[in-house]
Amino acid sequence: MRIAFVTDPLDRLDPSIDTSVGLMHAAATRDAEVWVTQAHLLEAVHGRARALARRVRLAPSRPAGDHRWTVAKRWYTATEPQHVWLDEMAAVFMRTEPPVNQTYLTATLILDLIDPARTPVINDPRGLRACSEHLLGLRFRDLCPPTIVTADECTIQAFLAEHGVAVVKPADGFSGREVLRLDRHDPNLGSLIEISTRAGARAVVVQRFQCEVSAGNKRIFVVAGEPAGAVYRFPQEGDFRIGNPAAQAPVTARDREICARLAPTLRRHGIHLAGLDVIGAYLIDQRRCAPQGRRLARLDALRGPHRQRARHAGKEIGMTTAIICTAILAAMLLALGLNVSRMRGVTGKAGGSQFPNDPASGLFKAIRAHGNAAEYVPTLIVLFLLVGARSRAAVAIPLIAGATAARLVHAYGLLTSPSLAAPTRSRLVGAVGTYLFGIGLAVAAAFSL
Secondary structure: EEEEEEOOHHOOOOOEEEEEHHHHHHHHHOEEEEEOHHHHHHEOOOOOOEEEEEEEEEOOEEEOOOOEOOOOOOOOOOOOOOEHHHHHEEEEEEEOOOOOOHHHHHHHHHHHHOOOOOOOOOHHHHHHHHHOOOOHHHHHHHHHOEEEOOOOOOHHHHHHHHHOOOEEEOOOOOOOOEEEEEEEEOOOOOHHHHHHHOOOOOOOOEEEEHHHHHOOOOEEEEOOEEEEEEEEEEOHHHOOEEEEEEEOOOOHHHHHHHHHHHHHHHHHHHEEEEEEEOOOOOOEEEEOOOOEOOHHHHOOOOOHHHHHHHHHHHHHHHHHHHHHHHHHHHHHHHHHHHHHHHHHHHHHOOOOOOOOOOOOOOOHHHHHHHHHHHHHHHHHHHHHHHHHHHHOOHHHHHHHHHHHHHHHHHHHHHHHOOOOOOOHHHHHHHHHHHHHHHHHHEEEEEEEE
């Protein structure tokens, strides 16, 4: 399986946070070949989309404990460029950041030549052209702060007279470039408006300044219309503009409301991966590329709507199995303890020893069954919960169920054996099963990191 990525130059990406790099790792972990090209290297030949691309191999990386990943200094190696047909790929990810210039538009038109039924293009090139990052939110007036789009100085002055402070940015702007803060009392206001609108020749987006930005601009990562996570970004020191991600952020009820409102529009336009910028309770922008937030994207990026729901459902089943089997083993351990107490009473009434050494004694067997379970059950329970929460259901369920069955069989064998002096088949099966499934659970837990 081969997956192509249309990105900015690799040397310009920050592999510790970049979503595109996270997508590449997600593809590589699924045994896919990663091929990388750039927008200006796409071409149309005989009615088919082709690219001059390089196969990229990624160095191992690991979570750094926050929103970043720890990566090697030389984080990739690449082959010499060669021509590849994009419709022969398993998928094509269009990850080039704005500006939406002629090179970008031409690339999307070339990607239109790919039959999406054969090779999915993510995001849909038609949706990339239709969904402006700064203007899509205008369709949801109640979700956004007061906003105007204009090239007229008088309109901007009137807006400032009402709201006092505003942020102005080019309608096709990106990465914080040419973003200015306007204050109606600023003596340079006229010059700033003239610069931003290029003397009335260019429309700009003007939004009321949100004081809540000091608490963080939240970027919500949306996969197939659903929030997958979020990160906080804060104004840079000495600059009101937003910097790189600084910390993971919670997804609130208001965030989910915003995502739910935009989801039908995003799905209709084939925008499967997006980033929504939110300050306080308001939607500020919609990012079709969402380049920053690799930790989240690596887990969720390659899921279509059905695959994402299937994976969530699978993990829920795995965790449910872990909880049920934890309850079974906990109940068994308590029952074995209760049985020891019962057997002590029976033995005491019969005048027997409370510290038997006869392998055929009922109390001896009860003590051994409880003691053996107490040795293994706590460790197994911890492994159940780790593997159930972090591993695929296909891995978690057989291991958890098998270990549970092994412990039940072993306890049954101890209690029903005529004497513990000689091994029985059920005890042997239970012991071997405990070791095999226990080792399997430990390995699965280690590889779930």
